[in-house]
Amino acid sequence: METIIILVFVFGYLAITLEHNIKIDKLIPALVMMALCWALISLGLGSFTQWFDSANHGLIEGYASLGIEDKLNEAGEVIVHGRMHLMEETLLHHLGKTAEILVFLLGAMTIVEIIDYFDGFSTIKNAVKFNSRKKLLWLFSILAFVLSAIIDNLTATIVLISILQKIVKDRDIRIWYAGLIIIAANAGGAWSPIGDVTTTMLWIGDKVTSGKLFLYLFIPSLLCMTVPTFIASLLPPFKGDLELKASDDKPKNKYSSTMLFLGLGAIVFVPVFKIMTHLPPYVGMMLSLGVVAIFAEVYSNSKFAITEVLTDEHAAHASHSPVHYSLSKIELPSILFFLGILMAVGALESLGILYGFAGSLQDAMPMLGTEFQHEGVSDLVVLLLGAGSAVIDNVPLVAASLGMFSEPLDNELWHFIAYSAGTGGSMLIIGSAAGVVAMGMEKIDFFWYLKKISWLAFVGFIAGAAAFMVTRSLF
Numbered sequence: 001m002e003t004i005i006i007l008v009f010v011f012g013y014l015a016i017t018l019e020h021n022i023k024i025d026k027l028i029p030a031l032v033m034m035a036l037c038w039a040l041i042s043l044g045l046g047s048f049t050q051w052f053d054s055a056n057h058g059l060i061e062g063y064a065s066l067g068i069e070d071k072l073n074e075a076g077e078v079i080v081h082g083r084m085h086l087m088e089e090t091l092l093h094h095l096g097k098t099a100e101i102l103v104f105l106l107g108a109m110t111i112v113e114i115i116d117y118f119d120g121f122s123t124i125k126n127a128v129k130f131n132s133r134k135k136l137l138w139l140f141s142i143l144a145f146v147l148s149a150i151i152d153n154l155t156a157t158i159v160l161i162s163i164l165q166k167i168v169k170d171r172d173i174r175i176w177y178a179g180l181i182i183i184a185a186n187a188g189g190a191w192s193p194i195g196d197v198t199t200t201m202l203w204i205g206d207k208v209t210s211g212k213l214f215l216y217l218f219i220p221s222l223l224c225m226t227v228p229t230f231i232a233s234l235l236p237p238f239k240g241d242l243e244l245k246a247s248d249d250k251p252k253n254k255y256s257s258t259m260l261f262l263g264l265g266a267i268v269f270v271p272v273f274k275i276m277t278h279l280p281p282y283v284g285m286m287l288s289l290g291v292v293a294i295f296a297e298v299y300s301n302s303k304f305a306i307t308e309v310l311t312d313e314h315a316a317h318a319s320h321s322p323v324h325y326s327l328s329k330i331e332l333p334s335i336l337f338f339l340g341i342l343m344a345v346g347a348l349e350s351l352g353i354l355y356g357f358a359g360s361l362q363d364a365m366p367m368l369g370t371e372f373q374h375e376g377v378s379d380l381v382v383l384l385l386g387a388g389s390a391v392i393d394n395v396p397l398v399a400a401s402l403g404m405f406s407e408p409l410d411n412e413l414w415h416f417i418a419y420s421a422g423t424g425g426s427m428l429i430i431g432s433a434a435g436v437v438a439m440g441m442e443k444i445d446f447f448w449y450l451k452k453i454s455w456l457a458f459v460g461f462i463a464g465a466a467a468f469m470v471t472r473s474l475f
Contacts, residue, residue, distance in 0.1 A: 001044030002351055008036045009344060016341075016430065017446045027333045030340025037347035038091065045083045052352040054093050059352055060086070087350075094346035100282050101197070101342065101433070102335055107285035108155045111263045112162050113326035114296050120260030121166045128167060133238045140164065140177055141184040141229040145222070148188035148434075149195045151267045152281075157185045157434040159264070161441050169243050171442070176237045178438045179453035180229055183426045183460055185434045187224040190422030191217035194271040194281075197433070198389075198398040198421040207402070207414040216415040219471055224423050224464030228456035255299045259292075266292050296322040334440035341436070345392060354397060382413070383465060386420025390431030394421040412472045419468055426457035 012033025019026040051063045069082045147156035168174040189195030193203035202208045266288035273284030425432030429449040
């Protein structure tokens with residue numbers, strides 16, 4: 001049954017990558033793949049010999065001896081939970097973790113759309129007084145690197161591509177900039193505890209501290225961004241001047257600058273809220289969205305639609321309410337695509353397939369990284385985990401590594417894993433959350449990215465990894 005589930009995932013993955021060839025939107029195979037994987041798990045529950053406990057990042061002991069149903073005593077009380085109960089708990093766990101990401105993403109996208117409603121990005125657009133392709137490349141790469149460390153790589157990508165769409169007219173050129181933004185955003189997120197979900201996992205799991213993360217990973221991450229950007233600046237798409245979008249004839253909104261800084265400030269507030277309250281980031285994002293929405297409604301002089309008295313009246317309100325309008329502009333297919341991909345990967349994780357894959361890598365690779373205190377862990381294993389995060393979501397791979405290794409706080413291994421998992425996903429467009437969002441916003445073809453951008457991401461990944469091997473010997 002495990003083989004069939006893996007085949008379903010592989011064929012679903014191929015259908016996603018061949019979206020433009022088979023003329024089927026990528027969200028459809030993602031949703032079908034997710035549903036089939038979990039259905040097959042449920043049908044073949046009695047045939048599995050192991051189960052991965054996602055909450056504790058390890059395999060459940062004695063799983064093979066468990067029955068399908070719960071074991072009860074004479075009084076009808078549950079003594080031992082059965083496999084069905086474990087599956088339901090695990091499914092709920094993955095749905096909860098996926099929902100956290102999706103709700104966070106919905107909040108970030110809505111704030112960006114509200115800013116756009118007030119023409120807020122015209123402030124940055126008007127600040128770009130030059131049309132040099134090379135200068136614009138460096139500007140967006142540096143912005144992506146810095147912003148992703150502050151507001152996370154996913155949100156930074158949304159914000160910057162939204163700005164890019166207001167500036168660059170030619171889509172064929174714009175997707176080149178989007179490709180380099182993905183690389184820079186993932187590099188920037190690696191050295192910040194709130195910049196990428198995988199570094200956040202390691203930070204919350206008491207594997208790394210903020211200070212050491214910056215010390216070990218800032219220079220490697222910087223190289224991971226600057227090397228591809230420098231090479232790209234020498235390529236034909238970034239030579240000469242750029243045709244910028246003409247200014248709109250509509251009068252400038254007097255609240256555009258206010259809403260831009262309010263919206264970006266609200267997003268920046270999210271990690272601060274998390275540190276203060278220890279609540280998941282989506283809670284802070286909902287608070288930020290609520291505050292931005294209040295100002296948006298006040299500034300637009302629109303009334304809140306408490307109830308739908310008349311359909312026409314409500315429809316008229318929706319066209320004038322910045323919040324309703326912004327919600328209608330959100331790319332829901334991208335949200336559903338995330339749901340399908342993350343839940344399907346959760347199915348593979350639950351069966352211990354990813355855990356076993358990472359373990360077999362460790363056993364198969366020769367001893368290369370003798371600097372590591374943990375015997376049996378080589379640099380090549382960690383690099384392959386990074387490469388694997390481009391193919392499979394980096395979150396379960398990092399989760400598997402948390403259960404595999406027992407190094408102490410701030411051991412070099414954890415920092416190398418944070419770098420590899422955070423930046424390795426740039427090598428494929430569906431290998432990171434930033435890439436998936438960019439793919440949806442700009443309709444970037446998987447194979448175009450593979451041919452044009454992947455090799456740049458690989459060069460940056462190797463340059464940063466080499467820099468890490470040097471810096472870890474200095475500290």
